[in-house]
Amino acid sequence: EVQLVQSGAEVKKPGESLKISCQSSGYSFTDYWIGWVRQMPGKGLECVGVTYPGDSETTYSPSFQGRVTISADRSINTAYLQWSSLKASDTAIYYCVRVETTTSPMDVWGKGTTVTVSS
Amino acid sequence: SYVLTQPPSVSVAPGQTATITCGGNKIGTKSVHWYQQKPGQAPVLVVFDDLDRPSGIPERFSGSNSGNTATLTVSRVEAGDEADYYCQVWDGPTDHRVFGGGTRLTVL
Numbered sequence: 001e002v003q004l005v006q007s008g009a010e011v012k013k014p015g016e017s018l019k020i021s022c023q024s025s026g027y028s029f030t031d032y033w034i035g036w037v038r039q040m041p042g043k044g045l046e047c048v049g050v051t052y053p054g055d056s057e058t059t060y061s062p063s064f065q066g067r068v069t070i071s072a073d074r075s076i077n078t079a080y081l082q083w084s085s086l087k088a089s090d091t092a093i094y095y096c097v098r099v100e101t102t103t104s105p106m107d108v109w110g111k112g113t114t115v116t117v118s119s
Numbered sequence: 120s121y122v123l124t125q126p127p128s129v130s131v132a133p134g135q136t137a138t139i140t141c142g143g144n145k146i147g148t149k150s151v152h153w154y155q156q157k158p159g160q161a162p163v164l165v166v167f168d169d170l171d172r173p174s175g176i177p178e179r180f181s182g183s184n185s186g187n188t189a190t191l192t193v194s195r196v197e198a199g200d201e202a203d204y205y206c207q208v209w210d211g212p213t214d215h216r217v218f219g220g221g222t223r224l225t226v227l
Binding site for chain 1: 120149150152154156161162163164167168173203205207209211213214215216217218219220221
């Protein structure tokens with residue numbers, strides 16, 4: 001069974017750093033893109049960016065470029081989303097997703113990681 | 120950047136047909152995917168590549184795409200179909216994945 005298992009909820013203060021994870025199983029990690037999708041409270045879905053673990057190619061949506069870093073560790077089939085300095089506006093649920101090719105759908109979703117940033 | 124426009128809400132009685140639209144410039148030239156999100160849950164893919172269904176998705180869910188509008192149709196609507204629905208495409212010129220704003224389907 002294909003699964004994406006995300007790390008648990010986080011509560012942080014503004015200015016702190018954070019790295020959340022997404023561990024994949026049930027398929028070849030290096031043959032698919034892994035992406036992150038943000039959902040702010042009561043709002044819609046936004047694609048943060050995607051990475052291809054096979055060659056580490058990574059792209060970010062314009063709103064997130066320079067604000068976050070997406071990476072992957074092929075040795076443990078795990079992708080990451082990290083911030084160096086959180087803001088209150090980063091408060092959201094972050095889902096990791098699997099994507100086969102550029103035009104493919106996000107066919108598998110993790111359950112989401114809730115990130116709360118508050119002083 | 121490429122923009123997808125969805126109606127905020129659609130309401131339908133049980134057993135009737137719900138139609139949710141997704142508008143975008145020449146969207147008919149792109150592959151459109153649709154996701155269902157129920158409260159407190161992660162989204163689930165219900166239609167991909169305009170009209171295909173993943174295994175396990177009922178035939179009541181269907182899609183079409185032409186010109187400047189893609190459509191998700193839910194036939195014989197049930198109470199369990201009440202959810203938010205999002206369309207999504209990959210925009211080639213910008214190499215970005217874009218979502219519509221979402222449509223809340225209410226079953227009356």
